[in-house]
Amino acid sequence: MYEIIEKEELGATIKLIKIHAPLVAGKALAGQFVILRIHDEGERVPVTIADFDREKGTITCVFQEVGRTTRELGTFKEGECLRDFVGPLGMPSHIENYGRVACVGGGVGVAPVYPIARALKEAGNEVISIIGARTKDLIFWEDRMGAASSELLVATDDGSYARKGFVTDLLKEVIEDKGIDLCLAIGPLPMMRAVCGLTKNYGIKTVVSLNSLMVDGTGMCGCCRVTVGGETRFSCVDGPEFDGHQVDFAELARRSTIYKDQEKISLERYEEKGPQPHRCRCGGEE
Ligand SMILES: Cc1cc2nc3c(=O)[nH]c(=O)nc-3n(C[C@H](O)[C@H](O)[C@H](O)COP(=O)(O)OP(=O)(O)OC[C@H]3O[C@@H](n4cnc5c(N)ncnc54)[C@H](O)[C@@H]3O)c2cc1C
Ligand code: FES
The missing domain is CATH 3.40.50.80 (Nucleotide-binding domain of ferredoxin-NADP reductase (FNR) module)
Incomplete structure (x- = not known):
């Protein structure tokens, strides 16, 4: 389980979460991303590593609420946990002195x-x-x-x-x-x-x-x-x-639009039922 140790609203639909994930933070480099799941039934959502702190073992992600999962992720509070947090994934940015x-x-x-x-x-x-x-x-x-x-x-x-x-x-x-x-x-x-x-x-x-x-x-x-x-x-x-x-x-x-209809249905279902109550098992809501 990956605890959200800090949460901040950066804008109406834009949120920052800092997650305790020391193994990911230990290897993260600029340009890489993670794939997270918010609970056992959650879909896999790729999110870029916006910052990392190797000493504190944290990864910062910033996301925009655009559909079902990001909307539910936006309701998570500090102290609640994500189910999976896999990374760092992808190739890091190529950094050199270009001028x-x-x-x-x-x-x-x-x-x-x-x-x-x-x-x-x-x-x-x-x-x-x-x-x-x-x-x-x-x-x-x-x-x-x-x-x-x-x-x-x-x-x-x-x-x-x-x-x-x-x-x-x-x-x-x-x-x-x-x-x-x-x-x-x-x-x-x-x-x-x-x-x-x-x-x-x-x-x-x-x-x-x-x-x-x-x-x-x-x-x-x-x-x-x-x-x-x-x-x-x-x-x-x-x-x-x-x-x-x-x-x-x-x-x-x-x-990128091939699942548009399914995404719409999934969001409508979420709006009817609301966030899953069982999502966190370590200190937050059970
Ligand atoms: C490498 C990578 C890094 C990303 N980094 C960020 C980030 O830092 N911040 C951020 O806000 N978003 C990021 N995204 C996009 C983010 O993954 C989608 O917004 C999210 O998956 C939407 O899920 P949803 O259920 O809320 O919305 P849905 O209703 O499922 O989808 C809304 C839109 O999001 C996109 N999307 C849906 N599922 C996926 C998926 N599995 N992979 C990629 N895109 C998808 C589609 O364009 C879709 O139309 C990144 C995507 C990739 C591939
Ligand atoms: S996400 Fe499956 S091959 Fe890239």
Whole structure:
């Protein structure tokens, strides 16, 4: 059982949980993820490692409530436990001194960008981070991102905070003002696709982290397959980071909606029945 030792609301639907998982924390690196189950009957949910503390044995995850499981996870309190917490999974980010790097995070994608930006800065890069969200309520970790970056730029789609516009508007300005040697982008698929469309015009290498549907997370089921440079790759073991200019985003977008009807039914059932009462066996609600 994996105890939630800290919980924080970062926005209306965005929550942070810090989990005691010393074996995972001991090996975690920026860019990797975990797969968790909230109780015995829970589905397997991949979530990126947003931070880790090897000494305290903790992993921090930030998630957005989008469906049945993330909604129920959002009701967990400090002291309650997760059933499974498997990781670290996936390949870590490739960290080296590239020169000037733009780290672009959209929505909840800011959380996975954070440890990568920090590692890139520690490796000697000038890190210009650009974070954005639809509206002010969905902006979080401005302080952390500021500390992990040489410069931080913020945008909201509706102009309710900082610059009005998309992260791609700010990225274009940075490219034209200063130039960049590498771009890292994590966020919703349309955002990553738009970033790649922009950087391709300037010939700037761009790394994206793909949230393809996953089941086992160990390369056995094939659920997470994506086409990269015309070849089939498994996001869970070959990724989740790939060369964004090689990713078939149209196929990825199609595949990520294939269970839409079942997800809707599952959420409706959850809304009728509410959270499972039996979920925690170690100190929280029985
Ligand atoms: C490597 C990886 C890292 C991720 N990191 C984060 C993170 O740090 N924070 C965060 O909020 N979300 C993250 N996600 C997405 C997260 O896994 C889904 O939001 C979650 O599984 C949704 O489950 P649900 O039951 O709440 O919603 P559902 O109603 O089941 O699904 C809602 C949407 O979430 C996506 N999704 C559903 N099941 C899966 C699955 N098994 N694998 C991947 N996507 C799925 C689909 O696009 C779906 O339409 C990550 C996904 C991957 C693959
Ligand atoms: S999730 Fe099964 S192969 Fe990647």
